[in-house]
Amino acid sequence: MPEGDTVWRTAKRLHGALAGQVLVRADLRVPKFATVDLTGRAVLDVTPRGKHLMTRIEGGLTLHSHLRMDGAWKVFANGERWSGGPAHQIRAILENPDRTAVGYRLPVLELLRTAEEDTVVGHLGPDLLGPDWDQDRALGNLLADPGRPLGEALLDQRNLAGIGNVYKSELCFLLGVTPWLTVGALPADRAALLPPLAKKLLEANRDRVVRNTTGLRAPDVFVYGRASRPCLRCRTRVRVADQGDGSRERPTYWCPVCQSGPAPEPGSPAARRARGRTPGRPR
Template sequence: MPEGDTVWNTARVLERALAGDVLTGSDFRVPRLATADLAGWTVAASASRGKHLLLRLTRDGEKPLTLHSHLRMDGAWRAYSPGERWGGRPAHLIRVVLRTARSVAVGYHLHDVTLVPTAEEETLVGHLGPDLLGDDWDPAEAARRIAAKPGATVAEALLDQRNLAGVGNLYRAETMFLRGLWPWTPIADVADLDGVVTLAQKLVASNKGRWTQTTTGSLRRGETTYVYGRRAQPCRRCGTAIRKADQDERVTYWCPRCQPRPADGQTEAGGTDASPRPAEG
């Protein structure tokens, strides 16, 4: 699942493969960059900002450039040695190929691939909230942004990259479970927003440097999460069946006992008891 930690790890893959080297060739398989040629440019740095990847390039006599890409749900970068078979994904999914004397970086099913002057990076990522894995991480600022929309649900607020950058479906579900928050709880009713965002950051940061995402501490298959991906399975705390429902065009998971619905007449749809409940899968 490409969330903040996955993107951070991917940036490290590109850094190890390309940083400091001169590109000997490039191949862009997206219409807007079909004629772009980065041969002769040096890869100065590979960075992540929330779920965005930023590959920074320099060349004598030229203004620095940034190659921006977004993984969304299905994108990936792979690094190979020259002559090595590219086995990451089917060839028709390749969007970018970058070559140096010692490595070939291949981007599969990338989204929002853009080449901009590095000085204009903020036009692409300036709207993002504090980065969970960045130097700008500030839990107070993240909590302030979330609190500015008291009517939003906690699930919606955690997924909004304008509040804090790097949380995806997995970490929002796990954060809500560990904080005992019903996913449809309005932000106005969340007592400790600082605690919520601080926990989310700790969960994401705990998986830096590895590809297996775990919130339970176990790396064993089937034991890595508390609620995410575990519909109808017993809660690890109380044994109640985990539930799954559509929410804001995504899915959410929760334990109805550990994350109880407030006793105020609300339903998962956010209305009264007469309101329809979301379809569950």
């Protein structure tokens, strides 16, 4: 699932292509909105909210989309050949006299009143890259459930919006704790450091195509996607195991020496499942 910085870049690209322009074609290829005609209306802005995209359209309408695992918005000059997947994967086409935005494999695409946006994003915590960022509230949200594993708490967008699996693993490494350490067991000084550190990482990467959390030219990440490779600090092999609440588990990476706290044992079911889904190259 894209992280908040990826969604921020997508919104910036869509805003640059669509904002202030009148739609000459608008094709929403989902049954509920297939007959909606938005042509002749201007796009006012495209705004990210956590991992959600809000395309606001003249007349008090908002096209809400979410990329989840496989979705993508592509922008093309008119007349340019589209490349983002086969035609049957296209869910939305927004075209003005100069540019065309094409949404591929969008699992969430809905049209709603702009005044009702809170019905789809009102549950989100402070946005790490948004104007509503409030690090004290974000920390308070995290600490409200002290028995929850830190990795799960970081992925819960109700606590703070924008962190995905990459930043979850990288933040825990930088804090020196495993993602399975409970929030309540996190030392107070590191807990206070967490929200500003998360914001710093996302802000540093929001304009980068290749994400970097190390400050080095290469490697560009400390642990994510680096299972069985040496830790950049201590040279111990980075480990991977699944983490989740049972409804959705994700491969999670950590260094068993540099990070203190509980973690699955090598050869455990969580570790075996994760090894089968380890990405080939960290991003």
